[in-house]
Amino acid sequence: MKALFRRSLPAVFAASITLLAGCSSKTTIKSDLVLDATSRARIQLHQQTQAIELLNDSNADVRVLVLDKKDRVVSDMMLSGHDQVRLDLLPARALQFDNESQETAVVRWTLRNNSRIEYTLAMNPTTH
Numbered sequence: 001m002k003a004l005f006r007r008s009l010p011a012v013f014a015a016s017i018t019l020l021a022g023c024s025s026k027t028t029i030k031s032d033l034v035l036d037a038t039s040r041a042r043i044q045l046h047q048q049t050q051a052i053e054l055l056n057d058s059n060a061d062v063r064v065l066v067l068d069k070k071d072r073v074v075s076d077m078m079l080s081g082h083d084q085v086r087l088d089l090l091p092a093r094a095l096q097f098d099n100e101s102q103e104t105a106v107v108r109w110t111l112r113n114n115s116r117i118e119y120t121l122a123m124n125p126t127t128h
Contacts (some may be wrong), residue, residue: 035099042125043095046118052095053110055084058064058087060105067094
């Protein structure tokens, strides 16, 4: 009986590690944001989120503001046509996108986190 237990212990241990590794998944949300000329959008994050990857898939210039809990600007950058960037979002609670050109802008974005992601997206928000 002890020999059977000793032989099966490594298999049980390996299966446990595999199960734990499989349960620790990452959350990824991909979407496209289409902004008409001189319009804006806001993504409100409802909990800490690790990162966002942005790709401006148009010729339009898009200003990206990363905002904290009190809507203070953490980062302010211009995303020119076909630019790509990855932003750390741990201090952030919102992102604002402003199309500052007369062309339609297409921004492809990917949110990444080690746990769930909750957000809301508002087009042409009236607040900062």
